[in-house]
Amino acid sequence: MKTVRLGNSGLEISAVVLGMMSYGDPEKGSHGWSVGLDEARPFVRRAYEAGITTFDTANVYSAGSSEEITGTLLKELAPREEVQIATKVHGRMRQARNGGGLSRAAIMHEIDASLTRLGTDYVDLYQIHRYDPLTPVEETMEALHDVVKAGKARYIGASSMWAWQFARMQHAAELHGWTRFVSMQDQYNLLEREEEREMHPFCQATGVGVIPWSPLARGNLTRPWGAAGSGTRKDTDEFGKGLYRQDEDANRAIVDAVAAVADERGVPMAQIALAWSAGKSAVTAPIIGATKERHIDDAAAAVGIALTDSEVRRLEESYTPRYPSGF
Template identity: 45%
Template sequence: MTEMEYTKLGTAGLDVSRFCLGCMNFGSGAEWMMNDEEASIELIHRALDLGINFLDTANVYSHGESEEIVGKAIEGRNRDELVVATKVFGEMGDYPNGQGLSRKHILDQAEASLERLGTDYIDLYQIHRWDDETPIEETLSALNHLVETGKVRYIGASTMTAYQFTKALYKSDIEEYERFTCMQPEYNAVDRHEEANLLPVCEGEGVGVIPWSPLAGGFLTGKYERDGDVEEGLRADTDEYTQERFTDENWTVLDEIRAIADEKGTSPVQVSLSWLLHKPVVTAPIIGPRSIDHLEQSVEALDVRLTDTEMERIESPKTPHWPVAHKN
């Protein structure tokens, strides 16, 4: 069995596994999600047994159900060995202050997440999106308070413009607020727009990168065919996010990934994840398996080595652009 590897989260002293277990699939929601609490807990336990110590969820995932499932899965485990991450921003109630990054919403939701997770502290608390309606100083002050009171250990961010993130880092530095330790961007072999946006900031500022959608919503698993019908039950059958990846450029990238996988006797999943692991700026891709078999296949990507030529073969069909130019 593949031995798990660990690395630092950016320039922080925190050790995290090279894969982070994404927990969006846990809870009752879309058809492509697991929709089975017992199976979800079993999958989390298998991830922990494989050496994954890094779990990422959010308050909005199935409106709190994902956090509750994670809480049940880690109950009785040595909390010191786990890095539990969650996020705040999205709508948790149809009422004033029911979403966003105001001090009130952040502090209220931190308490709610702690209760659902069944823990005394959150290792990594992330802002899920940028809030145009709240001054970043207010958001940073609230996050800083959570760190100072011991309810949060590190803070992170997700999905924004390079200007917004740079502004937040600058404000933290001059106001002496807690600094964002990591960024969670969309990043994979067909969605590379962050190479022209957030990733240079992260690299220059020593910020860890934990990419979401490392398999492009399942597109890079190789389970779809260019001219084939989508099987019922697969994510692309109902999910527009995956369907949007069905472009000529992306199929060309997938053709190269499949060819490399065949040459190495491995799978498109493992080549796609290995491509991310070979990027120096990437700390830990967030994988979202729906079965233990998928989980184990993903972890085996740690054993796949890509040459510079193979990396170029995967990258050559596309040129990163910001803003995103490919969705049509």
């Protein structure tokens, strides 16, 4: 798998990132559909063997157990310097004061807790999971800068916020000479393209890499419209259920177009949807989830597919504007 640079930073990552949200203790946190260590092992190994060396998790995933599984499995696979570990901070981890958000107190506590769970002394990318309207951006950015200067994170990134919020935080860092974000992790797929309006142009203009989550729209782009998905997550992921309910007529037409292009090329629909994502000029590397080995195989194959201009037009032409979701 090819190597890409994350924005204008020097950090090299794989062209596909494996999201680790599916792996954790299902008895902890809100991801009752997650799978434990032994079930996760073959997926992480297959990803690594396919050339995926970048793994994304978060402190809040399965109440920290996703980080524990990530750290354990990556130690089994490769030397620390040969993989890139990304995690996130913001979600509430403790009911005590300063147990969540992006205050200096929360960030300084949570980076140490994440490193302990991951079993490493640094992460390659430390991301804020959401914008915190209750904490001054200067406090957050200085704390993140101090995390980098302490050697606990190599780079910092952000996720899922309005473009003006992201720009405000970057401006604060520039103004004070603090570490800037090198990445934006946002929701972006054929059914949710609102980031093309402001966030992606801003990222491209300022050298920020984009590593989108849900490039397959929670599986909606992997099967014909109306075909039922399978698995516990389909029934229990309340957050995911609400993401793609806007303009179902347009969504149906988009999914039909994906199916048609896939049929013409003789490949699974997932490969076409991922090839579209990976081929967008703003995108550095899509983040995929995997609960079946073919999910990884499809992702590895997709980065080698170059869609024609005609195919891209067919995939995009039915999209209708909608209110952004996923924040």
